[in-house]
Amino acid sequence: MLRYTEYPPRGYRVRVSTYWWTGRRAYLRFILRELSSIFVAWFVLETLFQINALAGGPSAYSDFEQFLRNPVVIASNVISFLFVLFHAVTWFNLSPKAMAVRLGGKRVPAALIAGPNYVAWVLISAGVAWLILRG
Amino acid sequence: MLDLSSHDVLLVGGGAAGLRAAIAVAEINPNLSVAVVSKVYPMRSHTVSAEGGAAGVARQDDSLDEHAYDTISGGDWLPDQDAVEGFVKEAPQELMRLEHWGCPWNREPDGRVAVRPFGGMKKERTWFAADKTGFHLLHTLFQTSLKYNAVARYDEFYATRLLADDGQVQGVVSIELASGKVQAITAKAVILCTGGCGRVFPFTTNAAIKTGDGMALAYRAGAPLKDMEFVQYHPTGLPFTGILITEAARAEGGYMLNKDGYRYLQDYNLGKPHPQPVLRSMELGPRDRLSQAFVKEYEKGRTIEGPYGAVVHLDLRHLGEKKINAKLPFVRELCLKYENLDPVKELIPVRPVVHYMMGGVHTDPDGATPLKGLYAAGEAACVSINGANRLGSNSLTECLVFGARAGRAAAQFASVQRAPERHLLAQAVDEEARLQDRFLQKSGGRERLSNIRDEMQQTMEQSAGIYRSRESLEQAAEKLSELQERFQDAGLDDRSHAFNTELIAALELSCMLDVAESIIHSALHRTESRGAHQRTDFPVRDDEKFLAHSLVTRCPDGTPEVTYAPVTITRWPPAERVYGK
Amino acid sequence: MAEQIALEITRYSPERDKTPSMEEFEVPLRKEWVVLDALNYIKDKVDGSLSFRWSCRMGVCGSCGMMVNGEPKLTCATFLNDYAPGPIRVEPLKNFPVMRDLIVEISDFLAKLSKVKPWLIRKKEKPISEGEYLQTPEELDSYRQFSMCINCLLCYAACPVYGLDPLFAGPAALALAQRYNMDSRDEGKSERLDVLSQHDGIWGCTFVGECTQVCPKHVDPAGAIQQYKLTAAQEWVKSLLMPWGGK
Numbered sequence: 024m025l026r027y028t029e030y031p032p033r034g035y036r037v038r039v040s041t042y043w044w045t046g047r048r049a050y051l052r053f054i055l056r057e058l059s060s061i062f063v064a065w066f067v068l069e070t071l072f073q074i075n076a077l078a079g080g081p082s083a084y085s086d087f088e089q090f091l092r093n094p095v096v097i098a099s100n101v102i103s104f105l106f107v108l109f110h111a112v113t114w115f116n117l118s119p120k121a122m123a124v125r126l127g128g129k130r131v132p133a134a135l136i137a138g139p140n141y142v143a144w145v146l147i148s149a150g151v152a153w154l155i156l157r158g
Numbered sequence: 159m160l161d162l163s164s165h166d167v168l169l170v171g172g173g174a175a176g177l178r179a180a181i182a183v184a185e186i187n188p189n190l191s192v193a194v195v196s197k198v199y200p201m202r203s204h205t206v207s208a209e210g211g212a213a214g215v216a217r218q219d220d221s222l223d224e225h226a227y228d229t230i231s232g233g234d235w236l237p238d239q240d241a242v243e244g245f246v247k248e249a250p251q252e253l254m255r256l257e258h259w260g261c262p263w264n265r266e267p268d269g270r271v272a273v274r275p276f277g278g279m280k281k282e283r284t285w286f287a288a289d290k291t292g293f294h295l296l297h298t299l300f301q302t303s304l305k306y307n308a309v310a311r312y313d314e315f316y317a318t319r320l321l322a323d324d325g326q327v328q329g330v331v332s333i334e335l336a337s338g339k340v341q342a343i344t345a346k347a348v349i350l351c352t353g354g355c356g357r358v359f360p361f362t363t364n365a366a367i368k369t370g371d372g373m374a375l376a377y378r379a380g381a382p383l384k385d386m387e388f389v390q391y392h393p394t395g396l397p398f399t400g401i402l403i404t405e406a407a408r409a410e411g412g413y414m415l416n417k418d419g420y421r422y423l424q425d426y427n428l429g430k431p432h433p434q435p436v437l438r439s440m441e442l443g444p445r446d447r448l449s450q451a452f453v454k455e456y457e458k459g460r461t462i463e464g465p466y467g468a469v470v471h472l473d474l475r476h477l478g479e480k481k482i483n484a485k486l487p488f489v490r491e492l493c494l495k496y497e498n499l500d501p502v503k504e505l506i507p508v509r510p511v512v513h514y515m516m517g518g519v520h521t522d523p524d525g526a527t528p529l530k531g532l533y534a535a536g537e538a539a540c541v542s543i544n545g546a547n548r549l550g551s552n553s554l555t556e557c558l559v560f561g562a563r564a565g566r567a568a569a570q571f572a573s574v575q576r577a578p579e580r581h582l583l584a585q586a587v588d589e590e591a592r593l594q595d596r597f598l599q600k601s602g603g604r605e606r607l608s609n610i611r612d613e614m615q616q617t618m619e620q621s622a623g624i625y626r627s628r629e630s631l632e633q634a635a636e637k638l639s640e641l642q643e644r645f646q647d648a649g650l651d652d653r654s655h656a657f658n659t660e661l662i663a664a665l666e667l668s669c670m671l672d673v674a675e676s677i678i679h680s681a682l683h684r685t686e687s688r689g690a691h692q693r694t695d696f697p698v699r700d701d702e703k704f705l706a707h708s709l710v711t712r713c714p715d716g717t718p719e720v721t722y723a724p725v726t727i728t729r730w731p732p733a734e735r736v737y738g739k
Numbered sequence: 740m741a742e743q744i745a746l747e748i749t750r751y752s753p754e755r756d757k758t759p760s761m762e763e764f765e766v767p768l769r770k771e772w773v774v775l776d777a778l779n780y781i782k783d784k785v786d787g788s789l790s791f792r793w794s795c796r797m798g799v800c801g802s803c804g805m806m807v808n809g810e811p812k813l814t815c816a817t818f819l820n821d822y823a824p825g826p827i828r829v830e831p832l833k834n835f836p837v838m839r840d841l842i843v844e845i846s847d848f849l850a851k852l853s854k855v856k857p858w859l860i861r862k863k864e865k866p867i868s869e870g871e872y873l874q875t876p877e878e879l880d881s882y883r884q885f886s887m888c889i890n891c892l893l894c895y896a897a898c899p900v901y902g903l904d905p906l907f908a909g910p911a912a913l914a915l916a917q918r919y920n921m922d923s924r925d926e927g928k929s930e931r932l933d934v935l936s937q938h939d940g941i942w943g944c945t946f947v948g949e950c951t952q953v954c955p956k957h958v959d960p961a962g963a964i965q966q967y968k969l970t971a972a973q974e975w976v977k978s979l980l981m982p983w984g985g986k
Contacts (some may be wrong), residue, residue: 027850030905033336034836034844035751035759039902046809050899053947117946121965125881198792199849201890202800257871260859260922262879262886269873293799294886301857301915313849336838365794398771401797492797495816608783652788656753657839660787 055106056113062106065099115140161341162583165310166190166572167565168329168345170317170372172200174292174557175536175564176351177299178252182565184306190569193310194303195317195332195343197367197662201300204353204365205557208292209404209488211284212554214249216273220281222246229552230730232278232444233516233545234689235705236385239728241523241541245559252558253285261298262287274485275409278444278549278737280437289404289488295554312343316662317371319589320348320379320532321582327379327532328578331589335662338655340593342586346572347531349564350376351557354515354537357666358674360615362512363395363402372538374669376519377676381527382709384540384723386673387681388516388690390548391624393448395511397466399496403489403508405550408441410485413473414448415505416460422470426451429738439738446547446690447737449510453624462507469507478502510624514553516544516690517680520709520723525564531571535564542707546689597661603649607660610641610648611667617641618674622681627694631682638675642716645671676710679718684708701732744768744819745826746777748789751837759837761828768823774814775803778829778841791841798955801891805841806830811893811953832896834905848892851908854934855916860927878923885918885963887956894950894960900943907943908935910950910960917963920970928970936971944968 044054076087090096118140119133167183169176172194183192194200215225225246230237257263257271264272264286276284287294303309314335321329321344329344355370356362377383393414394403408414411434416422421431421440428447429439436442452470455461461468474482474489479502482490486501493501518540525533525541536557543556621634645668652660686700687693706722713719743765751759764785766777775793782789793803796815803814808828819827835843865872894910895901901909916935919925935941944964951961 027846027853029847029850031836031844031846031850033846034838035753036836037759037833039834039899043899043902047949049947049949049952053899053945057945117965120946120959120962121969123881123962123966125877198794198800198802199845199890202792202794202802204795204800206800206889207795207797251867254867254871258859258865258867260919260924262883262922263871265874265876265879267876269871269875269878271871290799290887293889297886297888297890301852302859304853305856305858313846336844365796365800367794399796495798606783607787650788651786652790654752654754654788657790657842658788659790660782663787 056110059106059110062103063110065103066107069100111144115144161339162586163341163343164329164577165193165343165345166347167192167568168343168348169194169351170196170330170348170375171203171351171353171536171538172196172198172300172311172313173203173205173351173353173536174296174299174554175538175561176200176203176349177296177303178558178561179349179351179535179565179568180309181299181303181306182562183569184308186566186569187573188308190308190572191310192308193312193343193345195312195315195330197314197316197335197371199313200303200311201297202367203296204368205292205296205554207363207365207402208295208554209289209402210276210406210409211274211286211291211551212253212295212558213276213279213283213549213551214253214285214555215246215283216250216271216285217282220283224280225249225283227730228279228438229543229549230545231733231735232549233543233547234699234735235701235730235732236388236545236688236707236725237543238523238541238726239730240726242543243728244523245543245556248559248562249555252555252562256295256298256558259298259302262294264288274406275435275437275442276549276551277405277408277442278438279551284409284551286406289406289486292554315341316665317375318593318665319585320375321578321585322379322529323579323582325380326530328582330375331586333593333662335657335659338658340586340590342583344578344582346575346578347533347568349525349533349535349568350519350538351534351536351561352538354518355670355673356512356515358614358670358677359389359512359618360612361395361400361619363392363400364512369666369670370673371666371669372534373519373676374672376527376529376532376534377672377710377712379529379532380711381529381532382520382711383673383676384517384520384707384709385542385545385680386515386517386676386710387684387708388544388546389512389622389677390445390514390516390690391449391510392445392513393452393510394472394508395513396492396497397464397469397507397509400511401492401496402511402513403472403492403506404486405445407472407474407486407489409435410481411435411477412441413476414441415471415473416455417462418460420460422455422460423448423451426454427738443737444547444735445513445550449624450692452510464507467509469509471505472508473505474501475503475505514548516540516542516546516548517677520707521564523563524567525560526567531575533564533568535560546691593661597650597664598653600649603647605644605648607648607650607664607667610645611670614638614641614671614674618677622677625692625694626681628682631678634678635675635682638671638678642671642675672712676718679720680708680710683720705732742768744777744823746774746781747826747828748778748781748841749830749837750789750840752839763826766819768819770820772819774805774807774812774817774819774827774829777819778814790839799889801889804832804891804893804896806833806896811896813891813893813955816955832892834896834898834902835892845892847905848890848895848909848912851912852890852915855908855912856927856931856934857912857915857919859919859922859925860930861924862926872924874923881923882918882921885914885921885958888915888918888958888960889956891955893953893955897949897953899947899949900945904939904943906939908940910964913941913944913967914958914960914963917967920967932971932974935967936974941967941971
């Protein structure tokens with residue numbers, strides 16, 4: 024008689040390679056998405072430092088601005104920004120998967136659920152840009 | 159070394175009948191130990207391929223008597239009417255039980271279970287889950303069976319013989335596929351639910367696993383096989399693959415067309431064509447008549463020549479994309495995936511293919527065989543409710559009704575039996591030695607299994623197809639005994655133990671050869687035409703001599719012997735089968 | 740001589756070999772042949788010891804899943820022609836222990852399937868004589884997609900989480916749990932929540948999404964899991980706000 028157990032002892036197990044994520048484009052995309060959390064964290068830290076500098080007075084803030092002008096920081100911010108964009112897109116695309124909304128007996132198409140997220144995102148970004156750039 | 163384990167009731171086969179029986183045992187007496195031995199994981203069983211639906215009276219305008227009459231006339235008065243009456247009465251309850259277990263039956267807008275029309279049925283009484291009814295039914299049963307701790311399973315164990323003591327069946331000898339270990343599993347009662355044997359034919363809707371193992375096990379143990387000459391050809395299979403296009407395609411309004419685009423069934427006493435489907439008429443006639451009409455069309459040169467022989471066309475185009483997607487999504491999927499054509503826009507080439515065995519292990523209406531302790535249910539068994547021709551959508555219901563009945567009967571029987579004696583083990587030791595000598599350690603062996611199998615299949619198609627004659631059947635009998643001889647000289651490439659699928663293929667082939675012989679000899683002796691058994695040399699039904707079940711038993715020298723048993727008639731005296739009126 | 744195509748096939752016998760190896764076979768390239776037909780041709784005509792599982796040959800029994808050129812596929816629905824001129828690499832499903840040639844050990848899945856209670860749970864059973872539990876076509880439609888799983892396990896072969904952490908319940912088992920959760924007749928959601936909301940349950944899933952991509956029956960296990968995460972999170976918030984029990 025068989026009593027099934029998880030992780031059965033039978034058979035030849037192939038070890039998963041450390042570089043398994045290079046084998047397939049989808050896996051690579053997944054790993055990059057996971058990696059993007061580091062860059063999100065970097066932006067969070069940067070913002071915290073910015074607030075701290077703001078509280079420390081004009082000279083502290085201009086030191087902070089000086090730091091931002093460093094080419095290394097600019098480069099890392101550009102890279103981080105791309106990763107954060109990527110992160111946001113994957114997150115919005117996930118929303119229709121997680122929310123199965125049904126109206127009139129039919130499932131609402133994915134585009135109608137992800138769409139408003141994108142619209143809100145663009146609008147808020149535009150608002151923020153207007154606040155910053157108008158003056 | 160040999161393993162031994164013991165249960166009260168043992169199921170061989172884990173399809174609809176087997177799982178339903180196992181649950182019945184667990185429910186009637188939770189103290190009984192019940193086990194399912196299956197050569198595949200239960201959810202792989204061939205029940206999974208059934209498409210159209212399961213019959214059971216469900217509507218006010220329908221009655222049990224009408225279901226019984228359709229079944230009896232569809233079976234050309236060969237079904238036992240007491241069995242049919244019990245069957246139609248329990249059918250709705252069993253289907254409702256499946257509903258309570260979670261089967262996703264299609265629904266009416268008010269939430270009740272929906273029913274659809276089906277071939278040979280005068281009223282709409284076919285419960286369906288889109289066109290994957292068998293799949294949903296099997297998975298519902300399998301998943302429900304998981305909640306019964308009393309049900310033990312031996313998945314991927316192949317039963318090689320029945321253990322019997324003094325004429326009483328007390329278990330099986332089996333091979334665990336993963337290790338190749340031979341194991342005796344004893345039980346107070348054994349139920350065979352191993353399905354049919356469509357694979358003895360070359361062109362079949364049946365899955366690779368349908369090799370008649372249970373029929374052969376019973377036959378070799380001395381149980382008679384009943385009505386084996388009745389082989390159902392389904393009129394609409396895809397060429398080459400034999401994939402089934404469900405009868406529901408015609409029930410929803412599909413047309414059968416010959417090479418001139420003509421609905422040829424009107425020439426064969428099946429009624430006049432109407433644009434809308436008419437029950438028990440034209441495309442909704444019974445399967446035997448439709449398959450026979452194909453052969454006649456072929457003889458008139460009105461079929462279409464395809465790369466895999468003659469075909470006719472099934473036309474669904476006028477149903478429209480919406481209806482096809484809603485009611486026949488699997489048909490569309492199969493056509494797109496396996497034939498590279500879209501039934502919304504194109505004609506589907508189809509031809510008759512072997513689909514179902516009306517015959518099987520002889521049982522009474524409780525599933526008991528003449529051998530003490532041995533039961534059978536489902537396609538492996540012949541009660542008989544199907545007679546000379548089964549109606550579409552009766553077989554899934556049959557698995558449920560008679561699976562449950564056999565389960566209950568076997569449970570009762572097992573409750574009053576003593577445990578099997580340990581000396582049965584000697585038989586298992588013998589069997590292990592036989593497998594070693596005959597296959598794994600055998601030197602020489604010149605015949606390839608696949609050659610013997612192919613020749614057997616061709617022989618069956620040519621001699622015991624839709625039309626048969628004495629000449630063709632006698633040739634087949636001779637050929638099959640030659641193949642039996644040659645099988646003795648078969649050699650295996652694979653001598654290892656773990657997952658030796660070639661060893662299993664050899665054991666399956668030997669089952670198929672035995673079952674094929676039983677079909678040929680039963681067909682040879684029935685010198686009349688009835689239902690699916692059409693003799694060109696005896697073209698009419700002969701109720702005087704053959705309103706009787708054939709029983710084929712194996713003589714000690716291995717040759718089949720055919721006798722007859724009376725048909726039970728209760729309320730419906732034999733009459734002419736009339737369709738299209 | 741008809742056109743041929745080469746197949747590179749994994750061979751492994753636990754009695755003979757320490758590790759799996761590849762063997763090459765030539766088969767006729769026919770336009771209607773699928774990979775499974777080629778394997779059967781080899782078994783029948785060339786080497787009877789080649790072992791693999793198959794049965795229905797119509798994509799519904801779920802037996803014949805294998806890796807074809809590195810992708811999990813049902814070999815009964817994978818045409819040779821699509822890979823011409825070849826060679827075609829046929830390997831056992833990834834992430835499962837190999838038992839023999841192309842056969843993998845799947846009992847791990849069966850253990851996991853039982854764990855998620857894939858059956859209808861009712862607080863009170865209605866007698867059969869009282870008829871069906873009513874369910875509208877819309878209610879049926881809300882879970883039907885998840886009921887289409889044929890247990891072919893292509894999704895497990897595509898799931899890197901399952902490869903790295905074999906204790907993860909995996910896509911098919913979780914989708915089937917969600918199939919019953921969404922069924923209007925079922926009352927077992929809270930019973931299943933206890934199993935599913937564990938670390939090895941839904942939270943193991945990092946939404947790679949490949950399970951949905953490879954599913955031959957369009958079950959969308961990734962969607963099922965994400966939906967369930969939302970439910971579980973809502974339940975968690977509820978239990979925080981209503982510690983006295985709002986279940």
